[in-house]
Amino acid sequence: xxxxxxxxxxxxxxxxxASDPDRAWSTTAIAxxxxxxxxxxxxxxxxxxxEGILKTRRGGGGGxxxxxxxxxxxxxxxxxxxxxxxxxxxxxxGSGNACTITPVCKLKGFLGxxxxxxxxxxxxxxxxxxxxxxxxxxxxxxAAQ
Numbered sequence: 374x375x376x377x378x379x380x381x382x383x384x385x386x387x388x389x390x391a392s393d394p395d396r397a398w399s400t401t402a403i404a405x406x407x408x409x410x411x412x413x414x415x416x417x418x419x420x421x422x423x424e425g426i427l428k429t430r431r432g433g434g435g436g437x438x439x440x441x442x443x444x445x446x447x448x449x450x451x452x453x454x455x456x457x458x459x460x461x462x463x464x465x466x467g468s469g470n471a472c473t474i475t476p477v478c479k480l481k482g483f484l485g486x487x488x489x490x491x492x493x494x495x496x497x498x499x500x501x502x503x504x505x506x507x508x509x510x511x512x513x514x515x516a517a518q
Contacts, residue, residue, distance in 0.1 A: 374491050380455035382409055383417040391443040391504035397436030449496035461488055
């Protein structure tokens with residue numbers, strides 16, 4: 374299974390925020406650290422805030438913080454949330470399914486079972502399990518630049 378960039382950015386941001394949960398993290402700081410689009414990350418942070426994963430504050434000293442402890446946030450739930458508008462394959466689309474073999478296809482069921490197993494395995498882990506170290510080693514920071 375391949376995750377979207379949206380999910381990738383969301384998971385990376387959450388891993389960084391979980392590393393120092395008492396700090397308000399700006400999207401600029403996170404985007405700069407990881408060498409990713411601030412504009413795209415802002416959209417991801419907005420979704421996570423709207424869904425109650427993050428709380429955000431504007432202005433000086435503002436930023437994003439976890440809305441609940443990292444050990445109470447399941448990785449599987451995060452992936453489900455961030456990937457909710459992405460169909461695994463064409464026939465999973467709610468509308469606009471243009472696949473002509475859908476009525477006789479057995480693969481859809483197999484893929485559904487695999488997706489369920491993938492997400493269930495991620496449910497065994499929390500955000501606390503994958504929080505980044507407070508300080509990223511220099512060799513990793515340099516690679517992002």
